[in-house]
Amino acid sequence: MTNTKQTARICLRILLGIVYLIAGVAHIRAPGGFLKITPDWVPFPSKVIFLTGLAEIAGSLALVFVPRLRVAAGIGLAAYAVCVFPANINHAINDIAIGGKHLSWWYHGPRLAFQPVFVWWALWASGTIEWPFTTRKTA
Template sequence: MSLPENLKWAFATQTSWLQTIFRILLGAALLFAGISHLTFNRAEFVAQVPYWVPLATDSVVVLSGIVEIILGLSLVVLYKYKALVGWAAATFFVLIFPGNISQYMNEVDAFGLDSDTARLVRLFFQPVLIVWALWSTGAWKAFKNRNK
């Protein structure tokens, strides 16, 4: 099977041993978070779902947990596709950011974030996760170099 020409950049990605370690750590963290969505932290995650999401809150938690498990496993085992998985993980972090904003704006206590300051500080970590996903997988570098 031959790759489409416009996707070949995603498979020529080289990363350092440090990036590999951070990619695997991010994968493990996502895997853990996904499992916790479906088990012991379910109520905490339900509390974070914005009121305007047009699905049942429990369904959103289950679906996002499944996506996190898939992304976590993919970051660990699909190393040949790491750049594409990196973009997928970064996109996921962007898509769930409204939940964190909603938690702050609606003053929802969850995960021990029981003050406006704690909830606000948490918002600054979402961009860190996005950068982590793109850097550790070499996704940004691969995309930047796609026409070379």
């Protein structure tokens, strides 16, 4: 791996770890907004929000500080990003106000479009995948 690629991976890993750490703490300290956007079909939403906060914190710490768990953390955070997508869709489609504020599609559109990037980011930053930064070997 080139030094530039390795440096980029480390920087993006740390940044993603910070993002998930902040989100995890927010899930635990201020779950109200997350509860509002959680779809009705999610069982025990308060417990789910709390546990997802713990998962985000654990995943972020493992991603940044525990090399032997880094791949597992990346896969877990990628799966998490997939699992919370219904809440993001619910928030957008049903125009759910958070703190009395309704957000426009200028917010929801990019947020929904960026969700696959979060999946890729967790997988790439953890070293689980190399795509699209690999070269194909020809026969």
